[in-house]
Amino acid sequence: MTHPAQQVPAIHHRRVGDIIVTSVSDGFLDGSMAVIQNIAPEDATRILREAHRPLPRRTAVNTFLIRAGGRIALVDTGCGAAMAATGGKMFENLSAAGVAPAAIDTVLLTHMHPDHSNGLSDAAGQPFFAKAELAMHQAEYAFWHDDAAMGRADETSRQRNFMAGRTQVAPYQARLKLFAGGEVFPGVTAMHLPGHTPGHTGYLITSGGESLLIWGDIIHLPEIQIQHPEVTMTFDIDPVQAAATRRRVFDQVASEGQAVAGMHMHFPGLLHLARRGDGYQLLHDGWYPAM
Numbered sequence: 001m002t003h004p005a006q007q008v009p010a011i012h013h014r015r016v017g018d019i020i021v022t023s024v025s026d027g028f029l030d031g032s033m034a035v036i037q038n039i040a041p042e043d044a045t046r047i048l049r050e051a052h053r054p055l056p057r058r059t060a061v062n063t064f065l066i067r068a069g070g071r072i073a074l075v076d077t078g079c080g081a082a083m084a085a086t087g088g089k090m091f092e093n094l095s096a097a098g099v100a101p102a103a104i105d106t107v108l109l110t111h112m113h114p115d116h117s118n119g120l121s122d123a124a125g126q127p128f129f130a131k132a133e134l135a136m137h138q139a140e141y142a143f144w145h146d147d148a149a150m151g152r153a154d155e156t157s158r159q160r161n162f163m164a165g166r167t168q169v170a171p172y173q174a175r176l177k178l179f180a181g182g183e184v185f186p187g188v189t190a191m192h193l194p195g196h197t198p199g200h201t202g203y204l205i206t207s208g209g210e211s212l213l214i215w216g217d218i219i220h221l222p223e224i225q226i227q228h229p230e231v232t233m234t235f236d237i238d239p240v241q242a243a244a245t246r247r248r249v250f251d252q253v254a255s256e257g258q259a260v261a262g263m264h265m266h267f268p269g270l271l272h273l274a275r276r277g278d279g280y281q282l283l284h285d286g287w288y289p290a291m
């Protein structure tokens with residue numbers, strides 16, 4: 001008897017009214033604890049250990065397919081080939097979901113960080129999504145194409161975020177759609193959630209009286225930031241605003257009972273937040289064989 005060496009394909013379907021949302025894993029990234037700000041390092045380590053999470057830090061990377069009205073959108077594109085061997089799995093999982101990149105007609109970015117945009121184009125500058133329009137918030141595109149902002153960044157961010165992001169987006173220049181808000185795909189409304197990056201955007205999917213908010217990077221480390229919304233990451237462009245936006249979104253989704261999907265929540269990244277005392281409890285969705 002041979003033992004399995006890997007998981008089944010990491011795809012998970014969820015119905016939102018007439019729309020099907022599919023979580024498509026891009027894998028995960030392991031990284032340093034030093035990026036976690038506004039908490040004592042020993043406290044961050046203790047919280048992850050007590051939550052039985054791998055140390056030093058393991059972050060899931062999720063993307064989401066939206067099938068609405070005969071069209072297919074992809075929200076974010078994962079790490080591509082450049083970041084880590086544990087990432088860049090989106091394409092094999094898309095394939096397992098039976099979706100060819102050429103069938104995707106819209107790519108919606110939550111923001112232009114490399115774990116979200118590196119899957120747009122290959123190393124030779126060829127777009128993976130031959131027919132897709134690329135849509136993102138106008139403030140997001142403007143920031144990463146601002147030479148003055150790039151001049152203020154450190155060398156790592158200059159290379160990894162500004163230069164890599166510009167290279168990834170460039171092949172889509174002729175089919176770029178920059179928005180300020182509103183409906184950006186059938187049943188999908190853009191919600192500007194700035195702080196992590198200037199144009200960081202959530203996507204609210206609504207159909208048949210149901211809804212799901214893809215909240216992007218409102219959380220990077222669930223066990224830490226749900227207890228401590230004030231905890232930020234070194235790669236938050238405006239950490240004060242990022243924390244304020246996180247508190248506002250927590251309050252909103254808990255008050256409304258809003259279903260949520262997150263890029264860095266544990267796969268398949270589907271949850272609710274419930275208010276408990278002064279804080280919140282994370283409630284992961286269950287798994288069901290049919291929708």
Ligand SMILES: [Zn+2]
Pocket residue numbers: 113115116217263264
């Ligand atoms: Zn991210």
